[in-house]
Amino acid sequence: MTDARGPLTHALAALARVQTARIDDEIAARLSGGLPDVALENADPATIAAFRARAEAELETPWPQPRAHDAARFHLDGDRISWEHPAFARQHRLTRVAVLASGTGEDRWIDETLDGAIMLSEQSSWCWPAHDDTRARHGSVLATVTDPYVDLGAGEAVGQLAWLDHIAGDVVEARYPGFRARLAHEARVRVLDPFVARRDWRWIDFGGRVNNWNPWIHGNVIAAALQFLDGDERARVVSLAIEGMDLYVASLPEDGAIDEGYAYWWNGACRLVEALDLIAHATGLDATGEIAAVRETIAFPHRMHLGEKWFVNAADGQALQRDPQPWHALHRAARRIGDETAASFAALHRDPSMSAVAESEGLGRVARGIADADWLAAGPGADPLPERTWLPSTEMLIVRGATGSAAGLAFAAKGGHNDESHNHNDVGSVIVASDGVPVVVDAGRPTYDARTFGPDRYDLWPMQSQWHGVPFVRGAGQPAGERFAARDVVAGDREISMDLAGAYDVPALAEWRRTVSLDGDDVLIDDAWRFDEDGDEPTEVRFVLAGEVTLTSGSARVVPLSGAAPVALTWDPDAPATLEEQLLEDPMLSHVWGEHLTRLSIDVSDRTEISVRVRHNEPMKERR
Incomplete structure (x- = not known):
């Protein structure tokens, strides 16, 4: 040695x-x-x-x-x-x-x-x-x-x-x-x-x-x-x-x-x-x-x-x-x-x-x-499901309604940077689970090939920030690299707040403050931002959804996988939104999510703040 x-x-x-x-x-x-x-x-x-x-x-x-x-x-x-x-x-x-x-x-x-x-x-x-x-x-x-x-x-x-x-x-x-x-x-x-x-x-x-x-x-x-x-x-x-x-x-x-x-x-x-x-x-x-x-x-x-x-x-x-x-x-x-x-x-x-x-x-x-x-001889065992987990090294907070139960809504939100191991450009991303089943999701990885760990890695859509639950700022997603990182990350008992501006190569972006919290039984994602100069490029708040999605004005209803209780994402109806389906032909992804994932994009180009609330839409039905 x-x-x-x-x-x-x-x-x-x-x-x-x-x-x-x-x-x-x-x-x-x-x-x-x-x-x-x-x-x-x-x-x-x-x-x-x-x-x-x-x-x-x-x-x-x-x-x-x-x-x-x-x-x-x-x-x-x-x-x-x-x-x-x-x-x-x-x-x-x-x-x-x-x-x-x-x-x-x-x-x-x-x-x-x-x-x-x-x-x-x-x-x-x-x-x-x-x-x-x-x-x-x-x-x-x-x-x-x-x-x-x-x-x-x-x-x-x-x-x-x-x-x-x-x-x-x-x-x-x-x-x-x-x-x-x-x-x-x-x-x-x-x-x-x-x-x-x-x-x-x-x-x-x-x-x-x-x-x-x-x-x-x-x-x-x-x-x-x-x-x-x-x-x-x-x-x-x-x-x-x-x-x-x-x-x-x-x-x-x-x-x-x-x-x-x-x-x-x-x-x-x-x-x-x-x-x-x-x-x-x-x-x-x-x-x-x-x-x-x-x-x-x-x-x-x-x-x-x-x-x-x-x-x-x-x-x-x-x-x-x-x-x-x-x-x-x-x-x-x-x-x-x-x-x-x-x-x-x-x-x-x-x-x-x-x-x-x-x-x-x-x-x-x-x-x-x-x-x-x-x-x-082990068993039957127990699931601790801690009410709160804070991991400062990765700047990830996980919060659920109560210890020991997957019922209701839970969220995970992370800061970090864009040069982590097996990195995806995902600073500020949010996952929301309904009764333990992800409904606002991180897609995960595709089948590995020559592009996966080479210079073309971020040509793959699952690795791009555009297909994570993070903002799309003035026509730009997040670049790869350790310098593209969250700033001023603060974790509380039931919420996490961070500035995402550093995760973007958008010079005019002075601050993007994202706060994710468990607000009663709901998950609340609050975004507020500030630019130093005007611009015409589109800005959107995006989420990737798993399950069947129905869009109406100011609301997206999702029937999750595995028979979990449906949820609704709601926001100011004056902010228009669109859905885009991503078909999943790769078995590494379809095994997890089924035939498709859906991206919800809320156009916030004309404002400087928005709140998206995730709540149970109706009582939990019997699991399939």
Whole structure:
């Protein structure tokens, strides 16, 4: 390690009762164990049954095969999912059969595990094509096998083989001698050796901007080091991973907020606490509860919950939980630090009649959750639904009528700036939920392609401020960049106020004061603004609505999704308004919102203030 020590290193050193300068030696001396034991004889029966049913159905079918020309498509036409979908499907199948091979010892599952693992070992690259730097370094649109790039995909692959070797290596090796040596070789040449040899991995800090790649990859590297290395090599890799994760821990705000949004918590902060779990197992040093930001981030999921499967989303996060999440990982972390509220919220998602884990979580997460006795026995759980959550690091306030109930209206409003992780230009945006279901919404992200993280990102409508609940000022939306930010943000008990003028490149805009409050049972959005000179360009206050919308003079009635109570947005009828539908053909968006979203635009060009009230339009009907 270098001498630049962060909160994780200091916490580990304090636990070990040594100086930080000695923590490398202390880690090396304490690394006595590999990966945690998995008692598959106590595995969740529902998960085993589900894995077996899917595995038997595909037993005589070809394994999914990612193809070379699909790998190259990212560079040719921007498509990334044509390669990713079969690659992911193959790894999901391998997870299923590895669990069955380990749990049953049956030859058919051992054979399947061998085939899947060797196919993965013979895949040209574990790096997802969208991440590979081979074109920049070698001018190639295909992976350079002699210069592997360590990314999220390579991390997931090496982590999968580490856990596979841990739970099923013995039974496969007994039938196919040499199997385990092959896995260890591939882990070394594709990930472990490059990780140590090449220290310019941009995902460690992205030039000073740390995001979820850091703990996600480092956690998988730690798992592989514990399984495939020993002695000084193991200590070196684990120490480097701790050093790298220290940057992520240092970037976590004290309030535990994730500016990438709730959906990214699972593959960011959650990956961190899972990595800390591995470190604690291998060294006896558990830093999870020793760092305030880590303790606070374990509360982040329940603080973002609106109701049912709906969550406050920001940036590229999604409002509707789409895939199974590893609630067992949250449950385990909350138990370790004694956060009963977070543990109970996680337990709310444990249904004994359903699988306790899902193969899409990855084999490491499956192995940790499938036989976790506390998780399997968890329930029924409770939803805290706090009345007020204020996250100063992201300048987000969430307010609902009462603690513990999703009934009625709730709002979330954020300040922030336009260079956050997975940024959308959304300073000042507002979300309103009716009975826990978003009705004034943030659309979230589309399917990723070559434009998503390149210079054309803001050509995509979901990333533009024009399709967020923020003003459109004199013909201009908000530009991207950290300098475009909210100013003078003040959060009260039931309201938040901020100046949005700094979020626009409109020189004549002197101030735009937005105040969002819970006014009795209603949500009130008050806007007042001032220009230094006259102008002819249109100015509008905009909101994005989910559900069926009917516009009349001074009012828009919305029948929300999921059977929530209808709401009405009302304003001065002298301010004309229009509706524009955005058809949703991208399944990443239509899965959440259905066939369309609707933008409400209120023309305020002839005035300097307006109030929009959101209220329940009629009593809640029975949910569909």
